[in-house]
Amino acid sequence: MHWWIPTNASSYGGDVDRIFYIILYITGFVFLVVEGGLLVFLVRYRRREGRTAAYIHGNNTAEIIWTTIPAVIVVMLALLSQKVWSTVKDPAHFPADAIPIGVHVKQFEWQFTMPGPDGKLGTDDDIFRKNELHLVVGRNYAVQLTSQDVIHSFFIPAFRLKQDVVPGMTIVAWFRPILTGAFDLACAQLCGVGHYRMQATVYVHSAEDFARWQTAQGAPATAAPVATDTTMGSMAMPHSGGTR
Numbered sequence: 001m002h003w004w005i006p007t008n009a010s011s012y013g014g015d016v017d018r019i020f021y022i023i024l025y026i027t028g029f030v031f032l033v034v035e036g037g038l039l040v041f042l043v044r045y046r047r048r049e050g051r052t053a054a055y056i057h058g059n060n061t062a063e064i065i066w067t068t069i070p071a072v073i074v075v076m077l078a079l080l081s082q083k084v085w086s087t088v089k090d091p092a093h094f095p096a097d098a099i100p101i102g103v104h105v106k107q108f109e110w111q112f113t114m115p116g117p118d119g120k121l122g123t124d125d126d127i128f129r130k131n132e133l134h135l136v137v138g139r140n141y142a143v144q145l146t147s148q149d150v151i152h153s154f155f156i157p158a159f160r161l162k163q164d165v166v167p168g169m170t171i172v173a174w175f176r177p178i179l180t181g182a183f184d185l186a187c188a189q190l191c192g193v194g195h196y197r198m199q200a201t202v203y204v205h206s207a208e209d210f211a212r213w214q215t216a217q218g219a220p221a222t223a224a225p226v227a228t229d230t231t232m233g234s235m236a237m238p239h240s241g242g243t244r
């Protein structure tokens with residue numbers, strides 16, 4: 001358990017965190033050196049009676065050094081992060097067995113269409129929920145993100161995944177949850193006055209729990225709702241390519 005960032009709950013979150021910490025250590029070290037140097041120089045070269053300032057016209061060696069080192073570090077970081085970036089964001093590397101999930105967004109709510117037992121979207125057994133997403137731990141998922149109005153951003157901090165949702169486009173993002181539990185999903189793009197309340201919960205179940213939940217969704221509408229007050233007719237189809 002981390003005290004300052006959420007515990008990682010996705011397959012690639014550990015790689016994202018590693019790069020985050022490498023960058024944090026490098027920038028943290030440079031910050032301490034620069035600020036420490038500033039303090040030392042402030043004291044050591046403060047104004048004193050009878051001491052005149054020295055006039056300096058630059059130092060090529062110093063300039064080459066302090067340009068080259070950061071350039072090398074930046075290139076190194078770019079190479080390091082490239083692999084993680086392509087794992088997370090490059091559709092060519094998405095797992096082929098990912099379960100599709102429809103995510104339609106509007107001011108100010110998340111609409112999820114999850115496949116029913118047949119594992120396919122766009123069929124009669126699809127399960128529709130507002131602001132709650134139900135997943136099985138250890139499975140790959142591909143969310144198909146569409147927006148009805150403005151740009152929103154699909155952000156699950158525990159999965160280390162953030163992806164803009166752009167009107168007129170269907171953008172796919174993938175993840176594999178590795179921990180069960182309830183995780184926050186928040187809109188990470190200022191999208192209007194209700195942006196602050198644009199949040200949802202991602203429930204990651206064990207396979208058995210999920211099967212129970214899924215079965216309950218197929219029950220008659222008079223059955224007691226499993227989750228919160230967001231039930232809205234389990235057969236509804238929220239998607240039409242973001243054009244509604």
Ligand SMILES: [Cu+2]
Pocket residue numbers: 108151152153187188189190191195198
């Ligand atoms: Cu939003």
